[in-house]
Amino acid sequence: MSSPQHTILAVDDEPHMRRLLEISLRQAGYKALSAGNGREALELVQQQQIDLVVSDLHMPGMSGLQLLEALRKQFERLPFIMVTAQGEIKTAVEAMKLGASDYILRPFELETLEIAIQKALAINRIQLENSFFKESRQPTVTGLIGDSAPMQSLKQMIQQVAPERATVFIVGETGTGKELVAKALHDASPRKTELFVAVNCAAIPADILESELFGHEKGAFTGAVKERVGKFELANGGTLFLDEITEMPIQLQSKLLRVLQENVVEKLGGNRQIALDVRVVAATNRDPMQAVKEGKLREDLYYRLNVIQLQVPPLRERGEDVGLLAAYFLAKRHGQLSESARLCLHQYRWPGNVRELENILERAAILAGSQTIQPQHLPADIAQSPGLGPASSTANLDTSATPVENDLSIPRATEAIERRLILKALEACQGNKTKAAKQLEISERSLWNKLNQYGLR
Template sequence: MNQQKRILAVDDEPHMRRLLEISLRQAGYQPVVAENGKEALTILRNDNIDLVVSDLHMPVMDGLKLLEALRAENIDTPVIIVTAQGEISSAVQAMKLGASDYILRPFDLETLEIAISRALSVTRLKVENQFLRDEAGQIGKSLIGESPAIRKVHQAISQVAAEKATVLIAGETGTGKELVARAIHQQSPRKNALFIAVNCAAIPSEMLESELFGHERGAFTGAVKERIGKFELADGGTLFLDEVTEMPIALQAKLLRALQEGTIERLGSNRQLNVDIRVVAATNRDPMQAIKEGKLREDLYYRLNVFRIDLPPLRDRLSDIKILAAHFLKKRNVSIDENAASLLENYAWPGNIRELENVLERAAIVCSGPLIRAENLPVDMIKKINPIAPLLTNTNDLSNPRLSLSLPDAVQSIEIQIISEALTQANGNKSRAAKLLEISERSLWYKLSRYHLTDQ
C-alpha cells in the first residue's frame, strides 16, 4: 500500500525538494528528502527506503554518481532519475547504470505517480519471479487418491478454501501436508497471488524471525542489505508455516500478534507494515501434547485451529497405493506387477507417501525392464512384511480386494522374503544361506535366478 512506501526525494534546489515532498505526500507516500547524492547515500545506508527520485545534476554527488555508489554497495533500491528535456543521453546512461526509469522536467503529479507505481511493481515482480523459480519444482503436484479417507480431506479443502480463516493441518511426516495447503491456496480467491512455504523446523531458530518478518540493513551482524520477509512476500496470498510447533516460544508470541493485528515489523525497524495474508499451519505432533510439553503456545493454537484438517497416514488408505504408484512411475514409463503391488499394500509405511515415492524411485532404477517386480523392492522393506498376513486375515471375506487367491503368487512372495532373510543372516554367503533354508546350494541358486535375486 502507498502509505507503507517511503520515497527519498533528492534535489539540490530547496523549492524542488519541497514540491516533491508535497507531491509524494499527496500521492499517499511517506517522503524523505536529501539535498545531494552523498546525503542520500547516507540515508540509504542507514534507513529503509523503498524508492529514490533523484535529480540528475547536483553538486557534491550527482545522480549518476549516486547510482554507481548504490550498485557498488549492492543496494538495489529502485531509482527514478529526473532530467531536463535536452538531457536524454544522460538519462539513457542512467538507465544503463541501473536506474528503473526517468521522467522529464517539468512533470505533473500523475506522471510522477505512474513512474513510481511502475518501478515498485517491477521490483516486486522481480522478487516474486525469483521465488517462483525456486518453487517451480512444486508446480503440478497434487493430492492423489480415491479412498474414503482422502475424499474426506478433499471435502474439507473445498469447505474452507474460499474463507480467510486460518487452517491447521495435522498429520504424520510424509502424509502430504504441504500439498493440502497448496490445494487450499489454489482453490481460494488468492490463487493468483503467491503461496509461500516456510519449514519452521529446517531454519535455525536465530534466523527464523528474519526469515518471517524480514530485517533492515544493519539490523544485526551480517545484515548488509535489507531483506523482505515471507510475511511481506505473501501479502495478498497464502503463508504456509510447516512444523509450527518447532518455532521458538518467544517467536510464537510475535506470530500471534501478527495474526491478530495484521501488521508486522522488520527486525531493526519500528515501522509497522500492514499485511493481508491467509495463514495455513501444519504440525506432525499432537497439538495438545505439544502444548503440555511447552512446545506450542495455547493461545496461538486456538488462533491457528479455526479450521482443522487431519491427514490420514498411508497405512489407513492402502487402497490408494496402486493409484499413487501409477502417478509416481508415469514419468519413468514404468509400471508395477500385481505381486509387487500386493507387497506394497501389506507394508506399514512409517514414512508414508514420501517413503512410498522413494521406494518406487529406487525400484524403477534397479528393475531391468518396464515392469517393477517383487525382487526389485528393498530387501529391508520386504523383511518387515508378513506375506502370510493377507492370506490369514479376512479369509471369510472373498470380496476383500487385498486378498489374493493365487497360491503360486503367495508362495512366491513367501519364498522371496524367506530367501532374502536367509541371505541377510548369512551376510550374503550362499552356502550358509542354503543351510539355513535346509535346501541344496544348487536349489538356492536356481531360486535366486528365478526371482532375479542374484545381486543379493
C-alpha cells in the same frame, strides 16, 4: 481480492510540484507520502515501509543521485524513479547505472508516471520471486491425488475454507502431504496469483529462522552484509506455510503471535513497520494439544492458528488411493507394477505414508530397470506375507523382515529392519526426534540422516 496498497514517496524541493505528485499518486490508487529533500526522504524510508520512491534530480543539500546512492547502500531492492529535465539524459542514464528502476522527463503526463510506477513495481516483484525460487528447495507440487472417502472429505473442506482469510492449522502424520494440502488451499483461494511461500521450521537453525521469517536490515548483526527480505514480506498478498510449527523456538513463537495479531512485521535491526496481507497456514505432525502440554507450542499461538483445522488422513486409512498414487509416481519413470507387487503395496500399512510410498517406488523402479516391478524389487518388510508389516511386534522383527525368495540381499534386509525400528520409535515418541534417537541409541543427527535416506522426513 485486491493487492495490498503500495506506499510511494514523492521527493521534490518545490512545494507545488511535490503537492502535484501527491495528488497524482492518490488519484492512481496509491498511498502517497512526500519529502522536501533527500535527508527527509532517507528518514522516512528508514522509519516506515516505502514501496517506491519518485525523486527529482536537482535538490539542495542532497541531489536525487546522492539520495539514490544512499538508498542503495541500505535498501538495494527499493524501486526508484528519477524525474529529470529534457537536457539531462546523460544524468538519467547514470542514475540507471546506479540502480534506478526508470526515469521520466519533465513535464510529464499522469499516465506516463503511472506506467513507470507499474513497470517498476512489477519488475521488483519478479526479482523477489526469482530470488525466492532460487533459494527454495521445496518439491514441485503435484496436487492432491485420491478418490477415497477421507480424501473427498478433505477436498470438500479445502473448497469451503479457501476463500476465507482465516488462519488454518493442518495436522497429519509425517509424509501425509501437509504441504500439498496447504498449496491446494492456496490454489483454490483468491490469492492464487500471488506467491505461496513455504518454510520448514524444523529444517532451519533457530538462530537463522527469525531472519528468514522477518528479514533483516544491512548491518543488523554480524554477517548481515545486505538487506534481506523475510518470508512474511515475500508472501505479502499470498500465503505463508509454516511447516513443523512445533519445532519453532518458543521465544520466536511470541514474536510470530504478535505479527499475526497486528498484521505488521519489523525487520531485524530496523524500526519500519511493514503492513501485511498474508494468509498463514501452519502444520505439525504432532498432537497439537500434547505439544502445548509439553511446552513445545504456546497455547495462545495454538488458538490463534487453529481457527480452522484440517486433518490429513494417513495412507493406511485411504487404502484405495494406493493404486492411484503408485500409478502417478511410476508414470514419471515409465514403470509398471506386477499384480503380486501391487498386492504387497495394498497390504502394507504405510507408517511413512505417501512420502514412503514415493520413495519405495522410486527405489523399486531403479532395481527393476526396464522390467515390471516384482515383489523382490520391494523392501523386505513390504514384500512379505499378508498381515505382518509394521504393526508386528519387535519380537518378530528378525523373521518378518526376512527377504522374500530370490532376494537374499543382507543390505536390503538390514534397511527394512532399520526403517521399521525408526518408525516404531517415532510412533512411541509421538514424532519427537530427540526422544526417538535416545530410544534407538543413536545420535539425533544419525536419525535425521536415516530419515532422509529412507524418505521418511
